[in-house]
Amino acid sequence: MNIDWFKIALVAFVALFLQLFFFDSLYLYGYISPMVYILPIFIVPFQVNKSLFYTLSFLLGLLVDIFHGTGGIHASAALLITALRYPLFTVLSGKDITTSGINAIYDVRIYILALYLFILTFIHHFTVFYLDYFRLNAFVAVLKYTFVTLFFSFFILFLSIALLKRNNNKG
């Protein structure tokens, strides 16, 4: 039951680096920048001390905020999905997260993993765009941005987790 902190830190670093220096200046079709820095939030085992994990997620989001100049939008969204992943995972997988081992995320079926990833990424993106617009009448524009960005983010995140899963099951 050893948590591989080195691997998590490496994934976090790579995700953040790619986010800030590659995806942020990508602007696919003129306006899409996938948000992939949330990757480490999915792979941290459920057994990790919650207070520590909440704080780390918050700081991860805050770091992105500092580079984007967006106040606390990413910090808030990252923290929200960090808190929501516990109940969501329990509901989707039907497993008890306290007894399911440290690799619970890699042990579920692929479509459950995809659904879990999709819902949390949607919540994250929607929160980010909504907090930025901060108006009720921009609902349609927010949904549009959320879905087009989500399409690319989800694709990248899912591939990364699938790769990590293969790597994990081998090792």
Add this chain to the structure above:
Amino acid sequence: MEQIISFIRRSKYFFLFLALQFIAFFLIVEKNYYHRNKFIHSTNNVTGFFAEKSNKWHDYFQLDSINKSLMNENATLRNDLLHYKNTVKLVDKNTNYNYFPATVIINNYLLQNNYITIDKGTNDGIAKDMAVIGNKGIVGVVVAVSANYAQVMSVLHQDFRVNAALKKNGHFGVLRWQGVDYNAVELLDIPKLADVKVNDTIVTGGNTVIFPKNVPIGIVKAIDLKPGNNYYNIKVALFQDMSNLEYVYIVKNKDKSEINTLLKITP
């Protein structure tokens, strides 16, 4: 009492969650005044350094299009020069302005309150409230400066206002951005009696000490006049492509302090 303590103990993570969310919301609200906030700021030297590095890398792949836009600008400038050489100008109104070139290192345009970071600061003679223009039109106003970087409030910011006029007849109004579409801004307060048509050119007006007069802004896309209203609401498409800013000019008005002193004296 014991129950309360056990309740707090059971929901301690929830309280931590609330506390952190509270901090995040505080930062979001504070963001609107954040040019006062030194910590979360991209003129901050650390983030500025990284952004500059990343921008250099990004620029390299755009050399081709940057070259083309600079060549086009050169051609336009040469044409203008020729024009000015041929027409004798007794009074040149624009000699009060100094132009400094700068590179954009962070360009936001998809947010609802966008700021641009440029690589010139107080060391290069940049100060607050200087105008920033691109090769095709206006870009924004400097709102914060550090030693080597400056933060520019983009045209695409909900608080941005500039005095703008119709080029052909000089009727002026206020230009602002309503959000959502990064290419469309609004021109308000043009009186009903003014002659406005679609495709008319909009330039900066003379009623501002920040921008020089007659800097291009955009083209009229749609004209709206609500019944019973005396002023048009005009949709303007910007000339400057805000999504593709690489080089900008910072404009310093040499007489600005003199004008401001004068304005303070007269009640």
